[in-house]
Amino acid sequence: MTIGWGLVGASTIAREWVIGAFRATRGQVVSVMSSDAERAKTYARENGIEQSTADLSVLLADPAIAAVYISTTNEKHCEQAIAAARAGKHVLCEKPLAMTLTDAHAMVKCAREAGVILATNHHLRNASSHIAMRDAIAAGMIGQPLAARVFHAVYLPPHLQGWRLDRPSAGGGVILDITVHDADTLRFVLGRNPLEVTAFSQSGGMGRQGLEDAVMGVMRFEDGILAQFHDGFTTRFAETGFEVHGTEGSLVARNVMTQRPIGSVMLRNADGELPLKLGNRNLYEAGIEAFHAAIAGKGRPSATGDDGIWSLATGLAVVEAARSGRAVNVETGL
Incomplete structure (x- = not known):
């Protein structure tokens, strides 16, 4: 089954590593969000992504998106991850998980209550x-x-x-x-x-x-x-x-x-x-494959939210x- 992904952040790491890992492991990048609409549009065109938006709520409302990859700057992770979890989306978040432990715990708690997977992208x-x-x-x-x-x-x-x-x-x-x-x-x-x-x-x-x-x-x-x-x-x-x-x-x-x-x-x-x-094996492909398996109820992500709290x-x-x-x-x- 193909997993639809939304990119929260038009980032270098997504372009260089993560988009390719999604596509190599039954993932499809449906949309990219950036606070700069023109940047989002250009990024989508350059990376073969059909949709772009400057509004996180638009991306999260898309039923074709099952999971989001958050690679914005660190101070934005908590609010964006909680919004995604409440929208029923699984979340793969870049490290550090948040700026404070209070925020990181809130992210893990929200994902648990929403019944979605939250993972930290510790590729190593x-x-x-x-x-x-x-x-x-x-x-x-x-x-x-x-x-x-x-x-x-x-x-x-x-x-x-x-x-x-x-x-x-x-x-x-x-x-x-x-x-x-x-x-x-x-x-x-x-x-x-x-x-x-x-x-x-x-x-x-x-x-x-x-x-x-x-x-x-x-x-x-x-x-x-x-x-x-x-x-x-x-x-x-x-x-x-x-x-x-x-x-x-x-x-x-x-x-x-x-x-x-x-x-x-x-x-x-x-x-x-x-x-x-x-x-x-490509490190990111291995991590995304484990994440996809976790979504299917088969195992756990390479690095969980709790692992993100520890780091x-x-x-x-x-x-x-x-x-x-x-x-x-x-x-x-x-």
């Missing part, structure tokens, strides 16, 4: 590299996990600059853009929740209006696992990576904190080094830790 869960690492840890291949390290400092290209660098009211800054991904991927791979964070932020010349463009810190997870993280918009030539070290071995992944199905994972233990076999709570704790210079507990309210 769908990477074969992270799935292989999760499975290796669960199988005891590195013994008891002790520590992890994520380096996710990249260069934010000019076409993605703008509100991420100069609009605090929209949730700009590297922490709510990238660190929330680290938090979710660590939760997924380790199978544990973060408890406490410390962090220092940096302004390296890209962030404006007091927004950070890089951050380093440590998260303490359940079972005493420590996880270092480094996120940035300013590093043109760095690679990304993810490591987990245990009592009996280590998992060393390179170039895996990315939207593309690339990278490698090496298992190191007393027997030497063994590369883990990885697939090359948001961790990101907000990192913001506060960097601001205050003290360790901050991760409080989700779940």
Whole structure:
């Protein structure tokens, strides 16, 4: 069965990744909404979408639309997701789920009461590299996990600059853009929740209006696992990576904190080094396929609303830790 989608936001991520993922997984993009009617019309024409509108209520009233993908700026997510849920539409929302935990909980509660699926678009869960690492840890291949390290400092290209660098009211800054991904991927791979964070932020010349463009810190997870993280918009030539070290071995992944199905994972233990076999499935297609299955009552989304609450709570704790210079507990309210 084809699933009709409405795009809430004429975004770059939808154009580059998500529209294609819908079409590859029995989805049809019916309409796109932007607050700028001319932008919506141009976006629709350029991306082969039949309808466009500047009015969210018009999009939500369309019976051909079963689900919406929200990729507007962060401060708009809550109101738009709640409106969609009340209209009986399933919701796939970009991260961070909202600007505050109160709003995120309201989104999850509304979706539950409306009987619709609410998911967070944490695409990195769908990477074969992270799935292989999760499975290796669960199988005891590195013994008891002790520590992890994520380096996710990249260069934010000019076409993605703008509100991420100069609009605090929209949730700009590297922490709510990238660190929330680290938090979710660590939760997924380790199978544990973060408890406490410390962090220092940096302004390296890209962030404006007091927004950070890089951050380093440590998260303490359940079972005493420590996880270092480094996120940035300013590093043109760095690679990304993810490591987990245990009592009996280590998992060393390179170039895996990315939207593309690339990278490698090496298992190191007393027997030497063994590369883990990885697939090359498109991360967004895998996530949309899981979402479609959840709509049909077969399984759950890759990242639920509660998963979005966890990553948001961790990101907000990192913001506060960097601001205050003290360790901050991760409080989700779940």
